[in-house]
Amino acid sequence: MSQESPRELLAQITQSDDEPVSKSQLKREMHALQALGEAIIAMTPAERARFPLSDDMLAAVEETSRIRSHEGRRRHMQYVGKVMRRENLAAIQAVYEEVEQEKLRRDHAFHRLEKWRDRLIEEGDDAVEPFIAEFPAVDRQALRQLIRNARRERELGKPPTNARRLFKLVRDTAGL
Structure with a gap:
């Protein structure tokens, strides 16, 4: 994964909508969504409750705490990234920015x-x-x-x- 923050990665995803997407760009976007998912999982439950997350995403977040093995967690984080694709990224980005500013x-x-x-x-x-x-x-x-x-x-x-x-x-x- 890259060294950029989830905020920067999310901004990259939401900027490029009209141009054709390369396989490398798709991978970068997937890693960005995965990093954003990890950032949301690392937040406190009170902070997490502020995000407009679907039931599938909330279930994936809760499931993360039960996974102990490294490989299982890696696969689960890929799943979290996949679920993030169906979320309202603009709303999530707005809440993420607000939480970061408060911190x-x-x-x-x-x-x-x-x-x-x-x-x-x-x-x-x-x-x-x-x-x-x-x-x-x-x-x-x-x-x-x-x-x-x-x-x-x-x-x-x-x-x-x-x-x-x-x-x-x-x-x-x-x-x-």
Whole structure:
């Protein structure tokens, strides 16, 4: 299979409709559908429920979890690609793009919170006021206590237990 993402492969399939299709192009399209099927199977059930999938496709997705052998899974993924041909690819692509954008936004939010945690540990009380200004609902006493404990852990070379607790507090305060 190619190294392209299912999004790029799906875009290639939906673009070429009028021109004659070579055997190589058919294979590329089949691999793209198979990769998209694998991406859908790898998603959480909540994400998967958003896709407009037929009953056959849903049954194929559920069957995947019961297959243990490598060769059986490979053949089943070919079947998934075959079933994907009958699906509404434009609607699936739209939902796939939406899910990917949500993941990107969530990742960016987590990175921002990680930077806050690191800044709070590094700068201590100097960073607390800007944090409180951005997140006024934070428990100030717990925040300061966790910062002190995390700094002490870092100085003593201990595992970052309080840094994790601090991140959890920051994440919960931000509502993620």
